[in-house]
Amino acid sequence: MAVAEQVKNVLEARGLVKKFGKKTALAGIALNIREGDFTGLLGPNGAGKTTTIKMLTGLIKPTAGEIYYYGRDFFTHPRDAKRCIGVVPQQSNVDRDLTAYENLYLHSILYGIPKKQRRGKIEEALEFAGLREYGHRQVKTFSGGMKRRLVLVRALLHGPKILFLDEPTVGLDPQIRKNIWDLILKINQRKGMAILLTTHYIEEAEKLCRSTYIIDKGRIIAEGSPDDLKKDMGRYVLELFLEDRIEEEFFSSKDDALTRLKECGHACKIRQVTLEDVFIKLTGKRINV
Numbered sequence: 001m002a003v004a005e006q007v008k009n010v011l012e013a014r015g016l017v018k019k020f021g022k023k024t025a026l027a028g029i030a031l032n033i034r035e036g037d038f039t040g041l042l043g044p045n046g047a048g049k050t051t052t053i054k055m056l057t058g059l060i061k062p063t064a065g066e067i068y069y070y071g072r073d074f075f076t077h078p079r080d081a082k083r084c085i086g087v088v089p090q091q092s093n094v095d096r097d098l099t100a101y102e103n104l105y106l107h108s109i110l111y112g113i114p115k116k117q118r119r120g121k122i123e124e125a126l127e128f129a130g131l132r133e134y135g136h137r138q139v140k141t142f143s144g145g146m147k148r149r150l151v152l153v154r155a156l157l158h159g160p161k162i163l164f165l166d167e168p169t170v171g172l173d174p175q176i177r178k179n180i181w182d183l184i185l186k187i188n189q190r191k192g193m194a195i196l197l198t199t200h201y202i203e204e205a206e207k208l209c210r211s212t213y214i215i216d217k218g219r220i221i222a223e224g225s226p227d228d229l230k231k232d233m234g235r236y237v238l239e240l241f242l243e244d245r246i247e248e249e250f251f252s253s254k255d256d257a258l259t260r261l262k263e264c265g266h267a268c269k270i271r272q273v274t275l276e277d278v279f280i281k282l283t284g285k286r287i288n289v
């Protein structure tokens with residue numbers, strides 16, 4: 001059997017609906033995540049990303065829909081499912097008055113990690129996060145990036161199969177953001193863990209994610225690898241600088257774009273299509289922080 005056929009589905013969700021009173025936050029979405037996948041859930045503010053993650057991790061109940069982890073129903077086997085889930089929420093929830101070690105220790109108790117294994121796992125986690133020397137410092141003395149790294153490795157402590165990251169780098173400066181992305185990649189590659197992340201940083205999602213779901217107003221409006229989504233639009237964009245606006249035209253070959261450039265009679269430039277272009281075309285919005 002080919003290796004590709006042996007890859008298992010970690011998570012399957014179908015027909016997920018969430019209503020808050022009269023407001024429909026999610027209008028029936030489906031997701032499929034396989035072992036080792038690196039998937040981005042991209043969407044503008046209020047699209048339903050956090051609501052999706054909260055439902056998939058059992059924090060809120062869907063109004064309708066089905067969720068399966070390794071083929072088992074989440075709602076009838078919640079304990080099995082929760083063992084294979086790691087979560088990094090949008091709002092950081094470490095205890096600032098405790099040390100990094102103590103925060104990890106609390107998590108190890110909550111997740112039933114046997115007492116004998118706790119110390120070893122915590123030390124390994126601190127090392128992995130580059131926080132070994134800071135283990136016994138109170139978290140309130142940590143920088144934003146250190147805190148984020150701590151929350152990340154805390155979510156790994158019990159050995160989940162899928163890690164949910166809700167805006168893991170929002171509010172961090174570019175260099176620290178890069179540092180967090182590197183750590184997330186390392187988790188995916190070294191630990192083979194499936195990742196589902198939401199982000200506003202679309203150019204970084206484009207670099208990291210092998211598959212993406214684009215969500216808007218509670219619906220998935222496109223899915224596929226960043227490359228496939230871009231291919232569907234055409235590979236090249238011609239930007240025409242008109243008097244009052246910039247107009248964009250899409251072409252599948254550079255030659256076609258060049259031909260148009262020569263005849264258009266405006267100031268213009270050719271560039272490659274980005275995932276941001278796909279996003280704007282589909283949602284009519286920029287994805288901004």
Ligand SMILES: Nc1ncnc2c1ncn2[C@@H]1O[C@H](COP(=O)(O)OP(=O)(O)OP(=O)(O)O)[C@@H](O)[C@H]1O
Pocket residue numbers: 020023024025043044045046047048049050051052
């Ligand atoms: N507890 C709640 N009660 C009422 N409405 C809610 C609640 N939680 C979310 N919503 C609404 O559901 C929609 C989706 O919200 P959600 O937080 O999932 O969006 P998001 O894509 O994560 O946005 P952001 O990018 O700003 O984090 C929004 O319109 C939001 O106002």
Ligand SMILES: [Mg+2]
Pocket residue numbers: 049050051090166
């Ligand atoms: Mg959110």
